[in-house]
Amino acid sequence: AAKKQGLGKYAFFQQGMHTHIVHIMRMESDLRKAFERNELCIYYQPIIALEKQHTVGLEALIRWQHPQRGLISPDEFIPLAEETGLIQELGRWVFSTACVQLYQWQQRYPQHANLGININVSPIQFKQPRLVREIQDIIERAGISPRSCRLEITESAMMYNPEETLKTLQELKELEVQLYIDDFGTGYSSLSYLQKFPIDALKIDKSFIRDLENDPRSHQIAQAIIALGEAFNLKTIAEGVETQQQLSILKMAGCHHVQGFLFSRPRPLSDIEQYLCAETKYDII
Numbered sequence: 001a002a003k004k005q006g007l008g009k010y011a012f013f014q015q016g017m018h019t020h021i022v023h024i025m026r027m028e029s030d031l032r033k034a035f036e037r038n039e040l041c042i043y044y045q046p047i048i049a050l051e052k053q054h055t056v057g058l059e060a061l062i063r064w065q066h067p068q069r070g071l072i073s074p075d076e077f078i079p080l081a082e083e084t085g086l087i088q089e090l091g092r093w094v095f096s097t098a099c100v101q102l103y104q105w106q107q108r109y110p111q112h113a114n115l116g117i118n119i120n121v122s123p124i125q126f127k128q129p130r131l132v133r134e135i136q137d138i139i140e141r142a143g144i145s146p147r148s149c150r151l152e153i154t155e156s157a158m159m160y161n162p163e164e165t166l167k168t169l170q171e172l173k174e175l176e177v178q179l180y181i182d183d184f185g186t187g188y189s190s191l192s193y194l195q196k197f198p199i200d201a202l203k204i205d206k207s208f209i210r211d212l213e214n215d216p217r218s219h220q221i222a223q224a225i226i227a228l229g230e231a232f233n234l235k236t237i238a239e240g241v242e243t244q245q246q247l248s249i250l251k252m253a254g255c256h257h258v259q260g261f262l263f264s265r266p267r268p269l270s271d272i273e274q275y276l277c278a279e280t281k282y283d284i285i
């Protein structure tokens, strides 16, 4: 009987695997078609300087406008795009669309002449030797200053192969783009590499910001990251800021920039243009 039960379990497991694989295969082919049909779009979320409370940049965040399922979050389909290799094409598309967009905003809104664009680079893209050339081409064609382009690379992607990372980061830095470590605090950074890498900023992971008020350890970690930034002369950006209390804690700790629902959710193109339009240079948000 035990044997029978075991077999049954195995068959059930196989059945589950099969369903899972079919689901993934369908999503994969859907995603490729979605890309071709322009169902992918970019939302933009403001990043605000704490001191003067003005928008210093926008993070480009991809969305999938699915005809049946509605808006699908990147956490659901970026891993698929990475598995299939579609991420290369998709990443290039996000990059060039966002850079061209930034150029237009800088031209159109005088109060935003120095606006920056933050773009997420997948670990798969980061490993590609041609990444640097592609980024250089896109920036040149868009006509923006490389300094207004901020690449967000996760801590774990950087630490996967630190020696290679160092070379890539140095090449990118020669382009004069800005280099940000995303989701900082969730990976395993070696402090000696942090010192060697030519990076400009640390984005404090939103898990620490969420628990800032109630969990003393998160509070201490956030403070430690800000202190680390000061020691290494790096900007610190808090992501996921939702409350006034979190904001005042971050202000006291000396964090430079903030991003989160408290200021604005990620917005589609027309919404973000309204937002940019409404902000004059000396506005207090």
Ligand code: C2E
Binding pocket: 045, 060, 061, 062, 073, 074, 075, 078, 091, 094, 120, 121, 122, 152, 182, 183, 206, 239, 240, 241, 242, 259, 260, 261, 262, 266
């Ligand atoms: P991320 O780069 O860490 O982006 C920050 C995430 O936090 C975004 O989720 C944003 O919507 C969310 N967020 C911002 N403020 C708040 C807040 O106050 N509260 C909460 N709860 N969340 C907030 P989103 O847009 O779902 O993106 C998830 C992840 O998908 C991103 O994390 C990034 O790793 C990836 N991603 C998004 N767009 C791209 C892309 O174009 N290329 C690549 N390779 N990855 C992307």
Ligand code: MG
Binding pocket: 059, 120, 152, 182
């Ligand atoms: Mg990011």
Ligand code: MG
Binding pocket: 182, 183, 203, 205, 206, 239
């Ligand atoms: Mg992040």
Ligand code: MG
Binding pocket: 183
């Ligand atoms: Mg993230």
